[in-house]
Amino acid sequence: MTTLTRRALPPVALALAGMLALSACGSSDDDKASGSDAARTHTVKTVMGDVQVPVAPKRVxxxxxxxxxSALSLGVRPVGATHSASEDGFPTYLPAExxxxxxxxGEIANPNLETVASLKPDLILTSKVRDGDRYxxxxxxxxTVMTESTGSAWKQNFQLHAEALGKQAEAKKVVAAYDAHVAEVTEAIGGKEKAAATEVNFVRFVEGADIRIYGKQNYIGSILADLGMGRPAITDKAKDGFSYDVSPEKIDLADADVIFTSTYGDPAKAGTTKTMDGGLWKGLKASKAGKVFKVDDRLWIAGIGYTAADEILDEFRAKMTG
Structure with a gap:
């Protein structure tokens, strides 16, 4: 990842820091005197060390x-959030309400610190891979509670987010509902044996980069694993388990019984249209069987949470049984 330029801390952030330091004095897990959750803190262990977090954060x-x-899945509406560098606004899979x-x-990995400070947050959630040099x-x-990274560790990250937000009980319900949903979808597509015998690939077209055949160590790979789907041998060659990158001339390596595809950026610039109109793509087993499904990149790749996963499971079931 490219190292990001460290910005100078804006004056408003310094002022807020002083206020936070004063309000935190004498606060601990055992502080019962105030009678207010907002005045008490608990320790959250993170990749950056122990962090004292309000028991019931109100402005996240x-x-x-x-x-x-994670926050929305746990019933918490943040006061502020970043958006994708490629698009304005928040992911459309999340209901507008x-x-x-x-x-x-600001953008992911490039937040506007002055805007963040102006919201007077009592908790910030992010990851080291995105904002470690801004910690x-x-x-x-x-x-600030940071996870190590994002993607394949989404379930562990969710648990840390729940701890920081004081929503562990709600987290258990979210996980139980997801597990039940996975079982329902697996049954709907023919059961565990059929799932294991059906090889699924996920191919992502990326503007300015090679085509990615997704491996097993990523968000969508973990969902396919939960469903017990078979994966082609090419996925075992993925770099760091993440993806095996190919040129359009080698797209035949993506062959599988079923292929899901998404595009990051402009489809023409990412090579989506040209590749999928080519002979190699049309010769794939999945293409001949009508088992190639285009899906939303912001959901299937960038959602990285339980609300997104539920949407993916519903769409996966519909396409596999349609």
């Missing part, structure tokens, strides 16, 4: 789609 800012999904009133605070500035604004 999230700096990636996974954190936004659930994101209404959330302030945009000191962020924690001066509000307690």
């Amino acid at each position: 800012v999230v700096l990636d789609t996974g954190e936004l999904d 659930r994101t209404k009133g959330i302030k945009e605070v 000191d500035q962020l924690k001066a604004i509000a307690p």
Whole structure:
């Protein structure tokens, strides 16, 4: 990942940092005197060390789609959130009524720190891979809980988000509902044996980069694993388990019984249209069988949470049984 330029902490952030430091004095897990959850904190262990977080945070800012999904899945509406660098606004798979009133605070991996500070957050959720080199500035604004990365670790990240938000009980319900949904979809597509015998690939066309055949160590790979779907041998060659990148001339390596595809950026510039109109693509087993399905990149790749996963499961079932 490209190292991001560290910004100077804006004056408003420094002022807020001082206020937060004063309000935190004498606060601990055992502080019962105030009678207010807002005045008490608990310790959350993170990749950046222990962080003292309000027991019941009220003004949460999230700096990636996974954190936004986690918060909304747990019934928490953030006061601020970042958006994708390629598109304005929040992911369309999230109902508008659930994101209404959330302030945009810049792009993912490039948040506007002054805007973040102006919201007077009492908790910031993000990851080291996105904002590690901004950690000191962020924690001066509000307690900042970072996960190591994003993607394949989404379930573990969700648990940390739930702990930080004080929503562990709600998290158990979300996970149980997801597990039940997975079981229902697996049964609907023919059961575990049929799922295991059906090889599924996910191919992502990316503007300015090679075509990605997704491996098993990523968000969508984990959902396919939960469903017990078979995966072609090419997925075992994925770099770091993430993806095996190919040129359009080698797209035949993506062959499988079923192929899901998405595009990041402009389909023409990403090569989606040209590749899928070509002879190699049309010769794929999935193409001949009518088992190629285009899906929303912002949901299937960038959703990275339980709300997105439920949407994906419903769409997966509909396409596989349609």
